[in-house]
Amino acid sequence: MKKSDAEKAALDTLVKWYEGERPSADREPERYVVCAGLAITELFRDTFPLKESDYLTDKNQIKKTGGPSIKSILERFGETREYAREGGRTTRGTRPAAERLVKALNRIEAFADLTLEERHEIMDSLQRWLVDRVREYFNRKKIEVEIALDKSGQQIVANILAAAAAKGVAGAVAQHIVGAKLALRYPHLDIENYSYTTADVQLGRPGDFVVGDTVFHVTVSPMPAVINKCELNLRNNYRVILLVADSRLQAARQMAEMEGIADRIGLYSIEAFVGQNVEEICEFGRGNLARGWKTLLEKYNERVLAVETDRSLLIDIPANLQ
Structure with a gap:
């Protein structure tokens, strides 16, 4: 599978996961879902497939979902507004949402054949999509x-x-x-x-x-x-x-x-x-x-x-x- 095919499969997987996290058809997923997505895609940059020990801390929280980590990822894409001060680490729904994404992305076997640089580029694409959801959040925020x-x-x-x-x-x-x-x-x-x-x-x-x-x-x-x-x-x-x-x-x-x-x-x-x-x-x-x-x-x-x-x-x- 070419890199472009792997990227399309990954983006389709991310979108399907995101849509599945909606609390109802007319409501967007909570912010912790986006935080989970940003954290998991960050971990996938250097590791495939992800094992539980790769994404869970000793306290059974999702790695890289803390406020500073999420802030750093967003800033990489030019988004400097405060989205989630505490990130998603302490939110109960973060772990199950993150694990559903891990399971879905782990199924994309083509990741194993990609170079590290290619996987970085694909994760950049996925994170860019998630950052767009953050911007939509600010645009519709009261x-x-x-x-x-x-x-x-x-x-x-x-x-x-x-x-x-x-x-x-x-x-x-x-x-x-x-x-x-x-x-x-x-x-x-x-x-x-x-x-x-x-x-x-x-x-x-x-x-x-x-x-x-x-x-x-x-x-x-x-x-x-x-x-x-x-x-x-x-x-x-x-x-x-x-x-x-x-x-x-x-x-x-x-x-x-x-x-x-x-x-x-x-x-x-x-x-x-x-x-x-x-x-x-x-x-x-x-x-x-x-x-x-x-x-x-x-x-x-x-x-x-x-x-x-x-x-x-x-x-x-x-x-x-x-």
């Missing part, structure tokens, strides 16, 4: 943010936007959190909900949201184009509210002044607009804050799920709100 109830509502929203900005999705999160706020504030109205990438002009919308005769524009980084939209809205007899990131509020005001519309539009920070409204809904009562923020985030996630395919836009609701 936004994690601490909701400190002793902070102001404005600061809580600022923290949410900062966490979103770290993932490069602040614009989408800003749009949907404003949509969630409006939906909660006006439950009797149908607050429109569109994917962030759907341009207003595509659907003939005057802005991101319309409530009554007021158009809302939401942008974390205002540019002249949004000011032009506001001016067009005014000419079409709409009232206009422009919501921007707090750090860009002054810049937006200057642009509006240059266009001569600063005194004709409502210009607010997203952080204050959403944060104050949550506190109003909670009737400014400390005891109601956890429920209020949980309700907002649930509504946000509901609206994201309805129109977005990117699940990384979802916000993980912190335990202190549960």
